[in-house]
Amino acid sequence: MMEKNYQFDLIEEKWQKHWEENNIFKSCENADLPKYYTLEMFPYPSGNLHMGHVRNYAIGDVVARFKKMRGFNILHPMGFDSFGLPAENAAIKHGVPPAEWTYANIENMKKQLKTMGISYDWDREVATCKPDYYKFTQWMFLKLYENDLAYKKSAAVNWCPSCQTVLANEQVVDGACERCETVVEKKKLSQWFFKITDYAQRLLDNLEVLPGWPEKVKTMQRNWIGRSEGCEFDLAIEGREEKMTVFTTRPDTVFGVTYMVLSPEHPLVDVISAGTEHEAAVKEFVHRMQFISDVTRTSTDTEKEGVFTGAYAINPMNNEKIPIWIANYVLMDYGTGAIMAVPAHDERDFDFARKYNIPIRVVIKGEDSPAEGDQMKEAYTGPGKMVNSGDYDGLAYEDGKKKITAYMESIGIGKGTINFRLRDWLISRQRYWGAPIPIIYCDDCGPLPVPEKDLPVLLPENVAFKPSGESPLTYVQSFYETVCPCCGKPARRETDTMDTFVCSSWYFARYCDPHNTELPFAKDKTDYWMAVDQYIGGVEHAILHLMYARFFTMFLHDIKMLSVEEPFTNLLTQGMVLKDGSKMSKTKGNVVSPEEIIKTYGADTARLFILFAAPPERDLEWSDQGVEGSYRFLNRVWRIVTECMEMIQDVNLPETFAELDPEARELRYRTHAAIKKVTEDIEERFNFNTAISAIMELSNSINSYRNQEELDLPVLKEAIEAMLLLLSPFSPHITEELWQYCGHQDSVYSQSWPKWDESALVKDEVEIALQVLGKVRDRVMVPSEISNEELEKIALANERVQEFSQGKQVVKLIVVPGKLVNVVVK
């Protein structure tokens, strides 16, 4: 029975149930149809959806439903990134086991997600904390290990004292923990790494073949990978056996070296300063540097300082004696931890040399650059010709780079190298709630991978949480006690777990074959579905998740598990949801709860508003009044359809619409203009806000048309049905209900997307603006087929035009057909 009023709560519940019971959104491979894989970044199950989620999933659902109606075979799954620290914190705080807390949150969030009415195939749901999933996260580790891409090493790593675990470089932002903003410390520990640096060049190069990614994200990844090309070479140290090795991108400036710098942590520092009069000062400096955090030390604001070590290196190009210093601005973990300093052509070296009165020698002369170091106000880093460089004088600096590198190579002291800023990915975490690293330590056989058949290495339950620097699993004897898979003697399991970013680096492939118990996924399934055609999520993952996932995909491609090399063909990074100009947060007290909004206005209104308020990439300002507006619009749609229903229900649409009266023609024009506009806005630009405004315009047109006395019912029906179909990806429940009222049996979701009729877009008459000197003075209606000559005549004869060109001479006439005539006078 038809309800008189728009009762969103009844309608939404009814259709959600209907969709679920009829498996409307279930997807399977179908070779006859082109596939389309839409994916939104899966959430961490914190327990409640926030507006950012709603925005993310509303965008994804428009894409999925639109593509479905456009004839694609859709994969649109959802799941949970369910390992991670909050579960452990909750366990400590509330005494609930992490697993219990997590599963309860998943249930609640799933319930909330279902009230949004998104077209997910829930049969494909994954949760990374379930053994059937993390079994294959461990499988990934084993494959990386087999291929020498997982290794353990002792290194100074980032330690978050609050989270009580180590972090990857990517998870340290401005020297602080990405999660809790605590300043991280350096700790020397033995940890597991993935050799992502082996893929540095490919991660960089492939960005070129990702035209569907925002330039912003690609730039961030390029910066992070930080490739630089240069030359590494050895220098003898006066009176010693040892050599020092430096990396430089400017071998062309090697004749301008006036001092060398070692990082304070460099192993040679102690050796070369020992026994010199400078030893005490060096020791003091090194000691002092230990207590300065990396953030401070690597900030551009920090003043450069250093001390002379007492030792000298020999410049291999001219045998000059060069003093070796140590300084705060040279870092141990980039390049070789040592540099050649050329103050004339490097800003940092210049500042340092000025401070300590070290000579500045010009070796590159640009067009207007100073020739003498003393005259310089700043370092000259531009192009130029080599000077003061012996046989190399007169060479262009680029040629100099090549020639000097080649020379060093020929005498066996150096070689051309490429340095990356990217570090290997530290994946061990001293935490309980993660996938255990599948490694066994045997006193006799060493560290060994857990045999594939023994996966998964199950996480034990009932674990005590003691705040210490060690994994809680180190206290669980039943977990760590095992036998060596090689010799059968008692052995010990690795007690660290994996970074949760490992779990999310391959989930998109698991969705293609989520119930496979033998393999993470079967190749024929991923061959059909991968890559993800449209990936949608927050820009905060620009480096972290998006780079790790690319790395995994390349690796899986290399071991022939995946055909694709890149996981995400198109990427949309959505903006944040703001309230009163800032991000919604509990501390600011400006949080709007999606649950409340859906309860008060319904999911259709919530979705519509969030898509209407701003284009998807931009930040969105939440507005309660804006929500009211969207709600009013849906009510208007409801009234239009229910009030016209009886008239149009039994009307058949003709093949062609001939002989229409002007009003009906106008409505048809507007209907088809709306179809065109909405289609192009979604398809080409993801401009959902303007697509919605076009639907609103159509509804306004229908509304005024239906108040007339004589109605052309087929035209009215066509307009109303087009409006419902166009609106259905945005607000699926109300359109489903009204679609049925119009006499249809099938779901709107399974309808074909409407096509516009070009002939309906042809107008008899168009409005032309008449300008004098670029200012609009009048507007006239003219036949659309009018010739330029005719238009010119009309313009010149126009009263208003004459008024404004009186006493002046017409110099020129500009005609833009269908738009305007501009009369140029003098």
Place this chain on the structure above:
RNA sequence: GCCAGAGUGUCGGAAUUGGCAGACGAGCGCGACUCAAAAUCGUGUGCCGUGAGGCGUGUGGGUUCGAGUCCCACCUCUGGCACCA
């Protein structure tokens, strides 16, 4: 400091290829309905001016018949990078 992106009514935002700035929505004003209110419907709404008209897309200049859009300089905001040799 460097590199992106942005700056348009009271507000969110539109203008797709250099061609009528302000679509759509919100807010506000007026009117209808109502005992009244809400809802709804209709209508108006960039600024100045009684009016004719003038002005108007961060600022200043330029190109053009015509500039929110192109060029130059500058200001502000947002994001990213920032001793990476």
